[in-house]
Amino acid sequence: MDDQNKNLILATLLSFLVILGWTYLSPPEDPPVSLTDEAAIAASDPALPATQEAATTTTAPEAAAPETPAPRVAIKTDTLEGSLSLRGGRIDTLSLTQYRVENTEDSPIVQLLRPEGEAGAYYAAFGWAAANGIATENVPSPETIWTLETGDTLTADTPVTLLWDNGVGQVFRTEIAVDDEFMFSFTQSVTNNGTEAVAARPYGLIRRHGIPEDLKKFFILHEGLVSMTDGELKETDYDDIQDFEIHASEGVPAERLEATDSGWIGFTDHYWMTTLIPAQSAPFRSTSKYYERRDLFQAEAVMPVATIAAGETYSNTTRFFAGAKEWEVIKHYEDEEGVSGFIDSIDWGMFFFLTKPIFWLLHTLHGLIGNMGWAIIALTITLKALVLPLAYKSYVSMARMKELQPEMEKLKEQTGDDKQAMQQGMMKLYKDNKVSPASGCLPMLLQIPIFFSLYKVIFVTIELRHTAWIGWITDLSAPDPSSIFNLFGLLPFAAPDLGPLQLLSLGILPIFLGVSMWLQQKLNPAPSDPTQQMIFAWMPWVFMFMLGNFASGLVLYWIANNVITFIQQYAIMRSHGAKPDVFGNIKSSLRRKKKADAAPRK
Template identity: 80%
Template sequence: MDDQNKNLILATVLSFAVIMAWTVLFPPEDQPIDIAAEATVSADVSALPGTTTTTSTATAPAEAEVATAPAPRVQIRTADLEGSLSLRGGRIDELSLTQYHETIDPDSEIVQLLRPEGEAGAYYTAFGWAASEGIEAANVPTPDTVWTLESGDILTDQTPVIISWDNGAGQVFRTEISVDDEFMFSFAQSIENNADTAISARPYGLIRRHGIPADLKKFFILHEGLVRMTDGALEETDYKDIQDYDIDPKEGVPAERLEASQSGWVGFTDHYWMTTLIPTQDAPFRSTSKYYESRDLFQAEAVMPVASIAAGQTYTNTTRFFAGAKEWETIKHYEDEEGVGGFLDSIDWGMFFFLTKPIFWLLHTLHGLIGNMGWAIIALTVILKAIVLPLAYKSYVSMARMKELQPEMEKLKEQAGDDRQAMQQGMMKLYKENKVSPASGCLPMLLQIPIFFSLYKVIFVTIELRHTAWIGWINDLSAPDPSSIFNLFGLLPFAVPDLGPLQLLSLGILPIFLGVSMWLQQRLNPAPTDPTQQMIFAWMPWVFMFMLGNFASGLVLYWIANNVITFTQQYLIMRSHGAKPDVFGNIKSSMRRKKKTAAEDDK
């Protein structure tokens, strides 16, 4: 293919990729969920998978309304968390992240992760026991059992609390709840069997989420929903797909059960936040996800094996519960130092994980060295361009040689006239004689596509860029440029209102720089002679400028830096091989062609 057709194909591929991203990033809104219509759910734990009893039949959770009488609460307070746990079920159902705010305004509300049942968007965890042999289902604690506070008056990273429940039938259940200085809770569940005979039961933990989250992003580039690891195999399931599970014959609800032989975890993930049940990593457990349609309730469970407790003996099982921000360093610490296998994969690295993981690591490292995420993105761009420089060098050398052949190509075009086959044959012969490969320029450009989407994934998904400033008006690299051409970038004394679908017309400073940088980069190359290709290339920078105007500022910053570096590399390499790119000459030539075309149209 000649240089012009090569660029046309490249432009088409890039345009198609960006249009696809745009279409999915800005989908039409679904109808809101009527959270007020949700019914409460009872905690009939006999319905847990694998549970058997000697006195009752396993059934699905009852339709009866849960008791709503208030229960005593225990405060939770650490440097990163604040909230409370309810003695009803020992639920952690009120939890906020003190280091994160809803907006960039430091006076805005802090992020609330968990909410008690009865509130809109209820979301909480609870732990209990499922009866097996020698003990009736009514004599094990459920997520609605009201516990007694046995020791401790506030849960901190220095002071655990112990809650207990005596079933009056010879068993005392205790749960010691502790939390570290980040986002990890531990629930040490124990049974003290004071009866004369042995019993058996199985401990479990569950996470309940009432309804699909109202702030679900619905972006193809981001997973939100169930996330779990089972013996090294990662599963990500959207809420809609959970609703479409096959009906479990034991409970009559959509459910999926996986048996982990030695390691794993299960929970729900949002854009930046996550809740996860983490059983002991060297023991088997059952990971289950369910959906109760009548109550619009999603449930994730970690159910441990049946434990036998002899008369006079005590059995203890510990399950961890992560509830917090998906910070890379924090999650990596839990994986590397505390043995949570594959926990870093809870961050949605996507199909290009082999690129997104090292790109984020490098960006994170540069941020640590530089101290500013915007400059770290620019430094990352420089490094990425240096890595692909050998391929780019070949591309720019080929373009320089092709520019030298431009006069001979023009002669071929005149000689061939309308005979396109003769033109192609002549060009291939010319390329062969001069050892020029026009296709060599495609590869480095095509490499930019996975790098671009990988970096976009990193910028969009990772919390480290959330509410992170660069310079001046760019106070959130994960959000679009807040400046607008409609108020002359802040010079006029009024704010630009939300324009809805027309927001793409509200160009900021960075998107304009992006369009100009793409336009200047095009000027390094000879303008195509075909009118259709001229039109495509004339409009492409400005189309990209508008389409990327509402993308994250960090991504637009990367693209600007990439264009500037590419322009510089191409200019210097072409000059070093005898070509003399005339940027301003190309601009003037382009303008003359436009005037000539306009004059011909007037005639």
């Protein structure tokens, strides 16, 4: 087996292992959410001040009667619609008006937040924790019924103000505003009309009842808790939150991180996110908890204790992001509004040094071209141009190795079965002719991290979700919907779900992928070794079936990459005197197949 073929097989096997790993999905769904008493949890939320924590132990909540409905305030912007409850000032009903669940016009819009009492309840609330000079029942909690002081509908132009008077001298207000994207701001204030100073600490919390039913459970994607603490990103899966060590002060699994000057905390889904963002120039405590009996996940941002003298007013503003993880929007909040490290809320993965610039380039090309499919092709051309110097050296080396084939055959005859002499002779032959056998596989090996990074970008970023290319490709983040069963998109219905046999329902793009790999092989004559011949013969079709259910955008990239590689290799080989006989190699491989089929079996 010559070194060129060894390198090609090695690179292919590595690619195969990477792709095989991506196709693995974790199984079982989580049990349904059980609902119990919210008030018992609220009594310990969030963590009490340091002076009281050690003496406090929370018992697990028991079942209780449903809550009494509270008045609501409508939320209406160009991107959001829903309502907030005057119980705790909770934002607990919120939909993203620009996104639909499925890629059809009649599909319902995406609902991000749901109120207490519904399956999968998910909401945010803001309150105060009592410290010195004020009792716990005299500060607002997630159960407090507020009064609407100003405004009637929360819009990007009209904030609303909630008021609660504790009756013993302190008046609490929460002014809620929202911008024209996905960012709310909660300005919590307290006016001390009493005769003595009081101390309390404002907080915000996000509660999520149970693990989301639509959790992807795909290792390439993080879904769960995400936080930034003084520049350090931390991602925690739901099952890891459940495994937090028990804190004696709370009686529930919890993890606390102290931020000195910046950070945020929240929950992230595939495309959506909720995040608490305290003031970025002040310290705060970032806490995550899990209540087992209730199957409740909670993220908290707790501010330092504030002492409010008699006759004074204290206020604190915490922002709350609830929406789609759009790159431009999140980058705006980081660059223009000072949310430290917010762009890392998008799961760029371990190859972030590749995924970030690749997405930036893809996003830029999409802005110039206006079509994401053509932008992927333009991205492929750009990436191939960047690695062209390395590819050029590789193809030149391959061409030179072809020229050395006659001398290598003579060397084989001279050395016979002496493998050591054969190896030494080959190394001398390579050295004298300045040929590097390893350079032949470098471009293919380089494709692995690029392929992985592009797959990550296509799978994770919302910009490709429900994005069309041409004709039947209406969602580049989904597999090619065409199939022999709908005459490759000519008939107006989707291919049937064949379950385990779904691989038999190949679309047009996967078939083009197999053909492009097959033609690329035909630039060189088939190897003489029968085992190599078999591997090379099956390789394109194996990849075709393996990638059949991958995102269309990724398959499109691979096809474009194969076509460009074919053109590059053909041109470079011709420039060095080699004359690839593609059609001749195809005919030769077909003749060998017929001859093999006609041979008598022993």
